[in-house]
Amino acid sequence: MHTLRLVIATFFIIAASSTVVAQSTAFDIEIGYQNVDVSGNEDMFKTQINQDSGFVLRNLKINYIDPSGESGFADRLRVDASGFGGNPAGRLRLDMGRDNTYRLRLYYQQLKNFSALPAFANPLLDEGVIPGQHTWDRTRDVLDIQLELPLWRTITPIVGYRWNRYEGPGQTTYSVGNDEFRIASDLEQTESEFYLGLNFATKAVFGTFIQGWRTFDGTDRQGLAPGEGVGNNPGTSLGQEVELDSFDRTTRSTADTPVTTFHVTARASDHVRLIASYVKADSEGETSLDEMLSGSLVSFQLSRFFQGLDQTIESRTENPYSRGEARFEFDLSDKAGLKVGYQIRERELEGWAMVSSLFMDTLNFGGFDPRDIQVLVEAQSGYERKDKIADLRLDLRNLGAFSVWADYAVNSQSLDVSQDISQIVLPGGQEGSFDRRINTFEVGGMLDLGSAKFILDLGGQEADDVIMRTDFNDRTRVRGRVDWSIGRLFRVLLTAESISSDNDASDIGYQADTERYAADLSVTPTDNFMLRLAYDSYSTDTEMPIRIPQSFDIGSSVYAEEGDLLEGGLTWKIWLLTLDANYSTFENTGSFPFQMDRAFARAAIDITKSIAIAGEYENWDYSEDSFPIADYDADRYGVYLRWRR
Amino acid sequence: MKQMIRLLSFGALLMVLGVAVATQAAEDDREALEMCAVCHDTVASEFNMTVHSPNRDRAPSCVSCHGDGAEHMDQDGDPELINVPQGASGAAMCLQCHGQINTMFSNRSAHADAAVHCESCHEMHKAHSAEALQLVRSANSLCADCHPSQAGSFRKPFGHDLDLGGLQCVSCHNPHGGQGEQSLKVDRSGDVVCVSCHAEKRGPFVYPHVTGVSGTCLSCHEPHGAVNPMALTRARVDLLCLECHSVIGGGTLGSQPPSFHDLRSPRYQNCTTCHVMVHGSNASPLLLK
Numbered sequence: 001m002h003t004l005r006l007v008i009a010t011f012f013i014i015a016a017s018s019t020v021v022a023q024s025t026a027f028d029i030e031i032g033y034q035n036v037d038v039s040g041n042e043d044m045f046k047t048q049i050n051q052d053s054g055f056v057l058r059n060l061k062i063n064y065i066d067p068s069g070e071s072g073f074a075d076r077l078r079v080d081a082s083g084f085g086g087n088p089a090g091r092l093r094l095d096m097g098r099d100n101t102y103r104l105r106l107y108y109q110q111l112k113n114f115s116a117l118p119a120f121a122n123p124l125l126d127e128g129v130i131p132g133q134h135t136w137d138r139t140r141d142v143l144d145i146q147l148e149l150p151l152w153r154t155i156t157p158i159v160g161y162r163w164n165r166y167e168g169p170g171q172t173t174y175s176v177g178n179d180e181f182r183i184a185s186d187l188e189q190t191e192s193e194f195y196l197g198l199n200f201a202t203k204a205v206f207g208t209f210i211q212g213w214r215t216f217d218g219t220d221r222q223g224l225a226p227g228e229g230v231g232n233n234p235g236t237s238l239g240q241e242v243e244l245d246s247f248d249r250t251t252r253s254t255a256d257t258p259v260t261t262f263h264v265t266a267r268a269s270d271h272v273r274l275i276a277s278y279v280k281a282d283s284e285g286e287t288s289l290d291e292m293l294s295g296s297l298v299s300f301q302l303s304r305f306f307q308g309l310d311q312t313i314e315s316r317t318e319n320p321y322s323r324g325e326a327r328f329e330f331d332l333s334d335k336a337g338l339k340v341g342y343q344i345r346e347r348e349l350e351g352w353a354m355v356s357s358l359f360m361d362t363l364n365f366g367g368f369d370p371r372d373i374q375v376l377v378e379a380q381s382g383y384e385r386k387d388k389i390a391d392l393r394l395d396l397r398n399l400g401a402f403s404v405w406a407d408y409a410v411n412s413q414s415l416d417v418s419q420d421i422s423q424i425v426l427p428g429g430q431e432g433s434f435d436r437r438i439n440t441f442e443v444g445g446m447l448d449l450g451s452a453k454f455i456l457d458l459g460g461q462e463a464d465d466v467i468m469r470t471d472f473n474d475r476t477r478v479r480g481r482v483d484w485s486i487g488r489l490f491r492v493l494l495t496a497e498s499i500s501s502d503n504d505a506s507d508i509g510y511q512a513d514t515e516r517y518a519a520d521l522s523v524t525p526t527d528n529f530m531l532r533l534a535y536d537s538y539s540t541d542t543e544m545p546i547r548i549p550q551s552f553d554i555g556s557s558v559y560a561e562e563g564d565l566l567e568g569g570l571t572w573k574i575w576l577l578t579l580d581a582n583y584s585t586f587e588n589t590g591s592f593p594f595q596m597d598r599a600f601a602r603a604a605i606d607i608t609k610s611i612a613i614a615g616e617y618e619n620w621d622y623s624e625d626s627f628p629i630a631d632y633d634a635d636r637y638g639v640y641l642r643w644r645r
Numbered sequence: 646m647k648q649m650i651r652l653l654s655f656g657a658l659l660m661v662l663g664v665a666v667a668t669q670a671a672e673d674d675r676e677a678l679e680m681c682a683v684c685h686d687t688v689a690s691e692f693n694m695t696v697h698s699p700n701r702d703r704a705p706s707c708v709s710c711h712g713d714g715a716e717h718m719d720q721d722g723d724p725e726l727i728n729v730p731q732g733a734s735g736a737a738m739c740l741q742c743h744g745q746i747n748t749m750f751s752n753r754s755a756h757a758d759a760a761v762h763c764e765s766c767h768e769m770h771k772a773h774s775a776e777a778l779q780l781v782r783s784a785n786s787l788c789a790d791c792h793p794s795q796a797g798s799f800r801k802p803f804g805h806d807l808d809l810g811g812l813q814c815v816s817c818h819n820p821h822g823g824q825g826e827q828s829l830k831v832d833r834s835g836d837v838v839c840v841s842c843h844a845e846k847r848g849p850f851v852y853p854h855v856t857g858v859s860g861t862c863l864s865c866h867e868p869h870g871a872v873n874p875m876a877l878t879r880a881r882v883d884l885l886c887l888e889c890h891s892v893i894g895g896g897t898l899g900s901q902p903p904s905f906h907d908l909r910s911p912r913y914q915n916c917t918t919c920h921v922m923v924h925g926s927n928a929s930p931l932l933l934k
Contacts, residue, residue: 048802065694076696080777083810090810117874164844175919191844259834281834285849287927315927319849321835351851381851383858397733429898467859469889469897495793507894518793536797546887549906557884565797586800592872592880
């Protein structure tokens with residue numbers, strides 16, 4: 001709400017100042033109040049939509065231009081903002097500057113994140129326990145400011161700052177002794193980056209050099225959620241109730257990352273460009289975790305019961321990354337271009353952790369041998385990954401009504417993963433060396449007949465090996481599109497797409513197919529009336545063998561979906577009244593059947609040439625076949641005032 | 646010393662000449678606008694109020710893009726005798742000034758092929774454009790014109806919010822071409838665009854999971870819209886995990902869960918009930934804390 005007031009106050013200050021200067025200023029502001037009424041599962045509504053009652057900035061746009069350049073503070077200014085208040089997201093963008101003096105860009109965004117899902121991470125759903133275990137109600141604020149100072153003709157210094165804060169309460173789980181306990185979390189995390197650099201530009205060479213310093217600082221304070229000491233396992237472990245009396249954990253993580261980026265483009269001639277870029281980021285992180293708990297607990301790792309745990313964990317990571325790229329672009333003629341590039345990416349990680357655990361008042365499973373046990377574990381981890389990518393693109397354009405293009409790329413991946421032997425507690429691939437080569441091609445073409453365009457492209461990828469089981473070794477995509485219009489009266493867009501991925505190795509047998517078809521029709525018989533109809537249909541079918549943990553039998557992971565979206569809308573302007581209406585219904589069948597219908601209507605009346613009032617109604621109707629407990633039906637009513645000039 | 650003075654004097658003379666030439670060029674640009682405005686008064690008055698206004702330093706004029714219009718004027722405004730930048734050649738015209746757009750990403754932009762060019766999304770003359778960057782309409786609606794399937798994906802119940810104040814397509818994709826597949830943006834340090842907002846997932850972690858090792862966020866997530874509450878690519882979490890964490894034949898990265906993970910019990914149908922730090926952990930190789 002404070003942010004909303006700040007945005008509105010900013011608008012009036014800028015609007016007032018711009019009228020004093022009396023240059024070209026266009027602005028458009030719409031603000032109002034909305035009321036949201038939810039019946040059914042409010043948590044699910046907030047998880048998906050999260051609209052709330054309150055004031056909302058529907059729209060704010062200011063566009064100020066001083067073509068004479070006589071204004072003192074700026075010869076151009078652009079402000080865009082929307083959301084905030086009752087809306088779960090808000091955005092403010094400012095771009096202002098003065099020729100040969102400065103350019104300031106500011107971007108602020110606020111996002112409210114809510115998650116409380118009855119069907120997610122909740123083994124007690126069948127017993128009527130509704131809240132999910134992983135839930136949160138948090139806010140993310142992002143601020144991005146950049147100032148360019150074009151004081152010289154060839155060199156423009158740049159200074160910038162980016163800030164990203166994520167905070168708020170949540171719940172997670174603590175797992176011990178065949179039981180999970182709900183833990184309340186209070187999270188504060190901030191990532192910020194300050195950077196300095198310069199743009200340079202001469203007639204033949206231009207580029208950018210930026211040096212940034214990024215820091216991350218996060219603290220998560222966790223404690224036992226009220227009334228949750230019995231855990232989610234109603235039974236006993238080895239005849240003993242497993243309960244938590246107290247739990248406190250504080251985790252603090254920091255990371256420092258200097259980031260260097262350099263990019264240069266040289267025009268060797270009107271037809272040849274050489275491009276090079278280099279990025280280096282050396283990230284170093286540290287984490288400390290302190291955890292204390294007491295209760296009646298079981299450790300299968302120690303084969304003991306215990307009454308308390310005092311654990312500290314200290315860890316460090318180093319994660320250097322670099323990327324270098326060179327590219328040549330040749331305009332062979334005004335109808336043909338050739339581009340060749342080569343890129344190398346390298347990323348490494350070295351991790352170290354020291355875990356000190358003091359298990360207090362332990363007893364063996366026979367109930368004897370009381371003592372405290374100290375366990376120290378020091379472990380290291382690491383990986384090294386290198387990608388070398390070579391690519392080639394040829395495009396032929398304006399060949400009469402035809403244009404065609406073709407790409408070819410080769411990506412050679414090399415990955416070495418190492419784990420401390422003491423940390424490998426499960427069978428299977430937790431370390432090893434992997435090499436994979438992926439060949440990618442794409443060909444496409446367009447037939448442009450003026451009022452109708454036909455586009456078809458075909459892409460494919462082949463890999464000689466896989467690193468993860470879900471990696472493909474063969475992938476094909478075909479996409480076609482038709483765009484046909486008759487002036488402004490009629491436009492139809494047709495899209496069809498098919499993607500097929502598979503890995504036919506005998507021990508994997510992965511197959512995934514997706515098809516999508518979409519049609520979009522708009523009819524505009526007059527300037528005052530527009531009708532739009534859209535249909536989107538998709539189906540996806542994925543299957544691959546898995547090994548079922550409890551039996552070690554081979555089973556199948558099957559995922560299939562079929563969805564249909566039908567949408568219609570109209571805009572109709574009748575003298576002073578403008579009507580907007582939209583309705584969509586989305587039905588999904590398959591692995592997760594659900595239906596979501598949305599309806600929207602808005603009526604706006606122009607009181608004067610620049611002022612209008614509007615009323616809005618919106619409805620969301622959501623239902624799931626498998627979990628009807630998630631269903632909701634929500635209405636939103638809003639009244640808005642619009643002022644534009 | 647005398648040589649230095651001569652050198653400085655020569656430099657100053659060059660600068661004065663340069664300024665004089667630039668001033669004359671700006672004057673020519675303004676004159677061109679006035680001549681064009683005789684017929685194209687509406688366009689000219691709008692254009693004069695844009696960031697491209699010829700009054701601005703280093704700004705283009707009518708002739709910068711449309712060429713010399715003398716013959717066009719002599720022939721009573723014959724439209725065949727004036728250059729109207731469109732398509733690939735029009736893009737080349739724009740890129741003479743907006744070169745960084747071309748050179749940063751040119752090879753990876755699907756839009757750089759034949760189908761979509763500058764004027765498809767940007768309106769160069771419009772002064773009072775409701776959208777930033779002289780866009781014809783809102784960025785989201787422009788994208789949806791050609792990508793209706795992707796636009797439809799956002800109708801799924803779980804995913805990113807594209808409405809008022811939320812994300813835009815261009816928050817993650819660079820329409821001029823990104824470093825990643827699907828024109829996805831990559832942040833300055835080479836990380837996938839997701840961690841620009843979800844900074845806490847960036848790490849580095851002592852025990853990383855997929856991202857950076859052998860995949861990206863997209864290995865498990867469907868950001869446009871999904872049927873899983875965490876925007877996963879599968880409706881059931883255990884099946885998603887087991888597709889990698891199944892040792893059948895070996896040779897791939899991913900371990901097999903132990904046998905007490907009985908999938909018939911609801912608590913094991915969601916692996917993240919216990920493996921809460923699934924994006925990476927600094928404390929637990931099993932991603933438990």
